[in-house]
Amino acid sequence: MNKIFLVLIVLLTTSMAIRAQDFTFGAITYADYEFDKKTLDSNANAVVLKEFGTASIQLDESTGHLELVFVHHVKIKIYNKEGFKEANIIIPMSKDDNQEETISELKASTFNLDGGRFVETLMDKKAVFTENRSKYTRLTKFTLPNLKEGSVIEYSYRLRSPGLFNFKTWEFQADIPKVISEYLVYIPGIYTYNVSLRGYQKLTDQKVELNKECLRLSGVAIDCSKISYVMKDIPAFIEEDNMTAPSNFKSAIYFELAEVQSLSGGKTSYTKSWKDVDYELVSDKNLGGQMKRKDVFKDLLPAIIKDAPDDLAKAKAIYNYIKKQIKWNNYYGKYTEDNIKKALDFRSGNVADVNLSLIAALSAANLDAEAVILSTRENGTVNKLYPVLSDFNYVVAKVNIGETSYLLDATEPLMPFGLLPLRCINDQGRVINIKKPSYWLDLKASQKSSTNYILTGKLTQEGKIVGTLVTHSLGYAAYNKRRDILKYSSPDEYVEKLDDRLTRIRISDHQITGLDSVENALTETYQVEFSINDGLKDQFYFSPFFINSISKNPFNLNERTYPVDLGAASDERVIINVSIADQYEMLEKPKNMAIALPNAGGKYLVQCDFDGNTLSMSQILQFNNAIYQPDDYFALKEFYSKIIQNQKSEILLKKVKK
């Protein structure tokens, strides 16, 4: 799982001399040029030989404001043409209406060995482009000139940033390996930052020392702690299938401002304890303030819950009402855009508008409702060591009825009561209660994703199976299918496309029920017809695995570094009953099989029987976990492989001579 190490920053007075200093630009050596990538990664197309960053807080004399100054210097060896893309550099700079980050002192050079000497080709300033990517981002882009296989490239720049809150994140890991990456930060004594290291790689070295009078404010000299973080021999970061946000795994060091001390001695806290955060959230007019607005629903409630006999029925009625009444506008957020009254009037709002309305309405019905703030899957996991509010980008409702709690998100009309959309299933969320202290809660799918296929039919003399295929879907399987169907103008068109796609199967008639009643299974009934051979012979083979057969192994690689995240547990069953007019005997059949993943992680069962004129087959494929550790990868691979092997065998039937 995601590892976050707390790196203690203490203002140390001990002095361990930090020798860290930036390397000289342009001092290319033969050791650089001939660096043997095999010592690090023989597959690398390019390697960062050296990287040095410095960040400090300085006073901008012209404006009188403090700013963050970051200097980045990199030297890269390019081995081949595949590595040329490492010479295309993009530096993002954030901006808003009032201020922006700026870059200066940009220099870049390519070094090639020519006749025993290193020849430097300087990048022309004209070759640097600044692009306004969007309202909030500008990009500085450049590429290095005269690039050859074997070139060493080097560049450095200074970035000035008006934002001090996140100091400057440093990514140790990139898409190419690094020999050494070193980050030196100067943090003035009046600033306290929480620092966290994410990812799987460990620091090689970390040193802290006191740096006297690094900053002068209003005539007062301020000391800094000078900290150096060093990581050596860092492997490339390579994304894998079935993984959550890369930021959860990429080794990098993050900062968040905790406290600033003013020169007069007063303190301003930024990152606080959960106790402080609880108070802040509960009293925030766009979060806690909205949860409390029972008044909004007072007059509406009697009509909404009039037919509800108990608390659970009331909760469901309110959930359905909010789903119908306030349409999600596709924006995330833990704070309302305005207030829930307005969202209800306009019938539209962001995630917080929708779900805080739900909480207020549940509370108005005297149900015990709380808010759960969380981070969506693509947003990464949240820091658990101390509250980092900016990590949370979403809020859902939790309603407690008797001993049972239900997590509710009313933004997705196709989600059943108690099941969160997959985007919310991401480690843990924090439960915010108006009256009690907050606490962590596991975010897990409350239902398995489940699909049942039942085929009942007969095998005709022409070698065709004609029958009825009924499919029941629940959980995410049902959600995904409902979404799919609704992408078409009508269920008929969906089925027509399906029929086109299933080239061997002809769907002659269909019925889809439960499309709108999301609390129940989605049921599809298809009259199907497909050939297994050109006409029944006295003896013939055929495969009983014609429904959702597995022929490809989704875990076919030889290594795995990060956990496999499937989102939710799943369950798929297939039941087949096919009758044959004449008497046959079964000479061969696929082995009956029952295999399991370690630690009850999942199982596969298959059983095939024949009673003279009816063939029956039942099959169960279950995955009990949402997340499997990298070590489980090979068990998953083997598990699938066994299924695939089994599904290759066929049934051999022979006509019984009368």
Next chain:
Amino acid sequence: MKYLFTLVLSVSFVVTCFGQDNYDVDLIPSLLRNRANSCIRKEETTIDMRSPDNVMLYVKKAVTVFNENGEREAELVLYYDKNTAIKGIKGEVYNAVGMPVSKFTQNDFSDISAADGFSLFVDSRVKHYLPNVNQFPYTVVYSYEIRNKQSLIIPDWQPKPASDVSVEKSIYTFISKPSDQVRIKASNYPGVPEVTVDEKQKKMVWNVSSLPAVKTEPYSPDPETYFTSIKIAPEHFTYYNHKGSYTNWQDLGKWVYEDLLKDRTALSPATIQTIKELVKDEKTDKEKSKKIYQYLQNRTRYISVQIGIGGFQPVSASEVDRLGYGDCKALVNYMQSLLKAADIESYYCVVEAGSQKKSVDPGFASMVQGNHIILCLPLKGDTTWLECTSQKIPFGFLSDFTDDRLVLACTAEGGKLLRTPKLTTQENRQFRNARLIISADGNVTGSMNTVFSGAQYDNHEAMIGKSVSEQHKMLKASYNVDNIDIKSVSFAQKKDIAPEFTENIDIDIPNYVPVNGKKMFLQPNVFNTMRSIPELRNRTLPVYINRGYTDEDTIVYTLPDNVDTDLITTNERVLSSVFGSYISKASVAGNQLTYYRKIVLNDGTFPAEKYAEFSKFMSDVNATDFLKLALSLK
């Protein structure tokens, strides 16, 4: 590979909304709802060519989106650059019953750079807006107005942009001075435009109504062949302070050559000397060109640099010489300059690149056709073509990116249309030989040799130069067999005008042939199975097969001793149709089981009623490809 030009089509904008119209979705006739993911309720496009440097475009459009698949049509995307000014965008969103639910203006648009991927790109930008509506159906109504400071490119009209869109009404109006000369190309437009002329202006109006949505059909020809469109090209134009006139490709090619290319070719004396030195021992122009091409490939790489005259003018050759990179225009122009230093003539050619073949229209010259540049060397009859953006591609080979289509050569004598060479069904070849040994417990091990040529060469060339771990990953993706392990990989390349790529791999596939009781189950076709295609009823469009190919696979299996080979009968299937031919044969001799498969798929255009036959052919191939043998054990 790399495209050159971005869409420079300037689009125009809103003036007024059709406030008085009723957007109740129930008012859409059922004919226009059937199969439609969206419906264009009303679209009015007006172009007013006031002067060559002031061409106004007014667009008013109302689109109903029925479901998520239809959202593409609700999206408003406007490209613009220094030559265009977007005057005003405004719009409204209506719900299913036609009640307004929200409004938007230019401020709601995200304004982003039109660069895609890594591109040193400053000029072109795009404004982009998708109404954020979660409830279908809805209707978006908008209008905008764009002033184009050029008349080289006039926005064309294609009232029905895709199969799944229906059109209630669409009107296209072109206004010019009565004296303006314009050429018009109408495709699939029944009838003639309404024309009104007075002293001040000439107005032409085209319109269509009640076009239903139709089912998308696979293997269809270029939509331009069956969709309605109107294209307009003024004879006299202004473009980024350049003026010109053309009525045919000859004139247009001449203008490109004279105004955009001619003065970009100068090289330093040192570089000229290097080139002369480089080729001094080569006897023929072709050998010289080959040497120079190699020099180009070693010295340069492709970087998209979208600046200059609307993306039409290359960076100068001397600049590329200094930087070692450029986009397709710059690299072609540089190569042309290098060749010139060796006194070899070549043509800068504009082509519409992409695997789907598309020619420039011989009957209608215009500047919007083509998105890439290649180089043509006449070499006194031994015409040779060069793709200049790839550092890997062999000399003289264009690949399926630009094969078999008409291109515009811009020469000192003017524009000429030339056809690039075709990669034929016989040339696009995959030839495979594998020897695999099956063990008694069903494991497979052995080696495989495959030679790819023609268009199939391209698909594999990318593997050259990749790291071993990446090669293994790519091979596992193309031979996606359960449990497959690549033991060793080696590649060989024959880099000439008809290139070949040879792949030699050693593989293990544990448990490929599972044992079940007294049988082993073998699917002899491990690596090359055909997908089936939808079997549509009521096909309306001709069947178009863009490119043909020939695959020939031979796999010889050595069977384990415990297989009773006497019980194996030869299994053969032969299919033949106008679309191609297919043989699949499994036969046994001693303990060797030989599987042979050959498929030839022909390119071409076939009548719509042949689709059923095509689908049957493909589905028979698909079924036969999955042939499974049950081998009896002793």
